[in-house]
Each structure stands twice: as structure tokens, then as C-alpha cells.
Amino acid sequence: MPTASIQTDVFEPLVKAACTQRGMPLQRFAFVPQPVMGKSPAELRAYIDGPDAITGRPFMQEAIDALTRPLSQEEKTAGTYDRSTSRFVPADTEDNLNQVFLDHNWTDKLPIVMPTLKRVEAMLAGTSHKPDEVVGRLRPTGTREAWAFTVEKVAVNAVMAGAKPAYFPVILAMAASQVSARGSTTSSAAGMAVVNGPIRREIGMNWEIGAMGPYNHANATIGRAYGLLSQNLQGGSVPKITYLGSQGNNYAYNSITFAENEERSPWEPFHAQHGFKLDDSAVSLFSGCRATAFQLGVREKHWREHIQNMLRGLNPHTPPTLILDPITARQFVDRGGFDTKEKLIQWVHENATMPAGVYWDYQLIENYVYPRALNGAEPYATMLKAKEDEIIRIFPTDRIHVLVVGGETNGYWRIMGCGYSKTVSVDEWR
């Protein structure tokens, strides 16, 4: 079917790359200025009447030409594309190679450890899996192409991050999850990775003071490796092409990687809630990390209202993960009788509420939830039937999570708006 694809100008590199990857490098476009969102009908009519935002020719002329201009000889000819990647980078001095890595967008723009064969082989000794074993596929979004990668490729990125071979099973598990830490969204989301089980102690991870910050070698380099392997093994995380986060996200430097404080938590560890035994080692991946609401303690008088305010401060499209210092976790038990994570989750579900009209007017809800509600997906289809001022619960229980981390210097805690993806075995990658 002859088709004209209308896009906004800032996405020109991305849409042309995406169409090439899908086998249509000469797909015809017409471009309007960014943004379309929030513009009035009159303003958008001016886009239609005005010039194409890329070519400068009249926009409607471009759109109609896209539908009627005869195919060129080039458009009629099927092409082949060689995109093979070599195992080695051409030899050069270390200084020059650092520039090559920067120029190719293979780093996080910080200095890296050069992945020489000797270092990569040392990293590979951290697993029993063979170097040429295919671990999985990664992609920057669900609609982009997925690239494959091997154990060796993960090792290359782990070396670059400065990780030790003892950390490699955790890094492999992260890669095997096929959840990218460098997902591309204009909302600038980041990933989060939480490690449970004996591996935490074995490799010296931190779950106490400073666990979510730059204060532990294992936490820091495992998280960094997760980011580097994500960007490089998925085909890139390059602004305008494979990364479109409008503002960027500082969480992405190490993808908020830490170990859960199982020892001081009053509750079941996170991985045990998801099918693993207490003495299994596992890593859980989250995505969409952006919004963070923060609090000190759980006050006796108005704790319910304080937490409701925090929950309403998040965008309702991204569900809450409560990240609690052990002091706060025990306060929740004392204040609300939440002797299990499930009881706390149920309370959050019942008390994260807002009027239906307000909920359905959020842009992200209109983009991502409203179409599903129209197609009958629950609980959204039922929520859609609510009257404008009817109070509805905005987060289903299966999307609310609780983690415990911190060194009990004070009862600070936060709610991170993010989505839980999966928990994967680390033991399988030893």
C-alpha cells in the first residue's frame, strides 16, 4: 500500500534508521515541526499549510508526492546490507583506541578499561559458560531490531566497566534477562538492578550505608557493566537514533545497582517473592526509573496522608516501588501492622487514588492505558466506566513492589516510579 509516514523533524535520523532496519530504507516521509503535543488545531493547521520541516518544500506537496511520485529505479531495486561486526578493533595505541571508542559511542563517556584479549579471557574465567554461547538478544525498544550477543561480548563490556571476574555471573544474568538498561524513550528512563542471595557476600556487594551510591566497587562496576552491555549489545544508545530521551537521566550511569538488605529486613527478600529460594542468588531488573518521591520516617499521626501525597506525586502510568531503609521497614510494621510486604502492597493499592477524570487526562495514560482500556484490558476497562469525579485506585497490586536497602543511619526512604521486569538466576551463570 502506498504510504506516507508523517513524523516530527527531530526524529528524522531515528525513523530513517528504523525503516532501513525493517527493510525499507527509502520509505517516504513528510515532516512537521516538533512538537505536535499540546498544539491547538489552528497551530497544527499551520503545520499542514506550511513547509516540510526537513525539506522546506510545502508539507502537503511532500505528503502527496510520497503517495504518487513514481518509484525510482533505486526504490525498485532490492538491496543487501552488510552489517557484520568484527571480533577485534584495528590495532592502535591506547590513546587512539580511547578516541575510537568515544567516536563510536561505545562508552558512557567516562574512561574505560581497554578490553584486551588477556583481560577478556580473565573475565571469561568467571563463568563455566563457553565464550561463543549465545546469551540472548537486546533491543532499545520493543519496536526496534534485536541484536544477538555471546558470552564473550558480555565479557568485553564487563572488562570495559572495570568489573572483576567474580562479578561476571551477575553481569551475565543481567544480560540474559534481555532487559536493556538503555531503553530509548523520550521520557528518559533508566534501569535498576537488585541482587539477592549469597552472591552478595561472595563478591562484596553493599546493601548498607551508601548502597545506592558510588561507594562500593561491585555495585558500581556491575551497574556500569549493565549499562555498557545494554548500549553496545543492542545496537547502540546514540542520541537521535537509538536514544531519544529528551533530558537524559543520571540514574543511567550505573542503573541504580545494589544488593537488598535481607539481613535487616522484617520481610521476605525480593527474589523469594518471585519464585526463588532464600539461598538462591538472583538479580531483579526494573525499568522506567525516573520519578522519585522521598520521605523521612513514617509519622505516627499523618503517615497515611503523607504516603498518599507521595503516590499522587508520581505519574500514574509508572507504578511505585517502595525502597525502604530497614528502620522505615520496621516502622511500617509498627504503624500499620504490615508484617508482610504483601500487606503493605495491598494498602498502597487501596490508598493510591484519584478522581477518574484526572487520571484519564494524563498524557501517558491516554497514550498507553486508554487504548488498552478500549480493547477491554482489565482493570482499565472497568476504570474507564467510572464517572469523572469517582475516586479510582490507580495502581494494580501486581505492579507495586517493596525493597529494603540501607545502613540505618536514619529512616530515609523513597518511592521510585518504575516497572518490575523479571528476576533471573545468577547461579545459572556461574
Add this chain to the structure above:
Amino acid sequence: MSGSERITVLNPMGFPPVISPLKMAERPENLAGKTVYLVDCRFDDGDTLIAQMADWFAEHMSDVNIEVRRKSGVYTERDPALYEEIQAKGDAAVVAVGH
């Protein structure tokens, strides 16, 4: 490693999938008397842009039969029923707006 020493390092990139080229559809000579579907893919006020485009056709190319449709599902999802309708009844399609 000394500064001038040349070293060999491994490439950190993964392996891209094979690209299978698709054939582009032949174009009609013009749109007079043809049916053009204007499809809102459900992203950020694209429906308003589509509406303005439909008005433009009504004012400037009234001999083109315009059918406006809103794709079912989230913008990342396919709508096979709509695509079948366009294949069966349409001569061309405009899809807006990607972002």
C-alpha cells in the same frame, strides 16, 4: 602499556540481524477519485493533526475520498483489522504522527 605501543582490543558491539528488503508499493498517478486513509496511530495529539489534514483535503482536493481512522491499541501495536480494511478499500494511506 606504553603510550606508543599498539594494542589489539575486542569489539564491544553485538551482532545485528539480517535486513530483509521489502518491495515498495507502486504508486497511483494521482489521487483524483482515489480513497486515502488518514490513520491516527494514537500518539500525543496526532488525532488533531490528522483532522487538520482531512480539512485540507476537503478544501483543496475534494475529489479525493478521505477516510479517517484511529488505530486500535497502543501506538506500538499493529491493528490487523484496520490494515485489512485499508488493503481492501484504500488506494493509499497516510499514518501520523510518529512522535
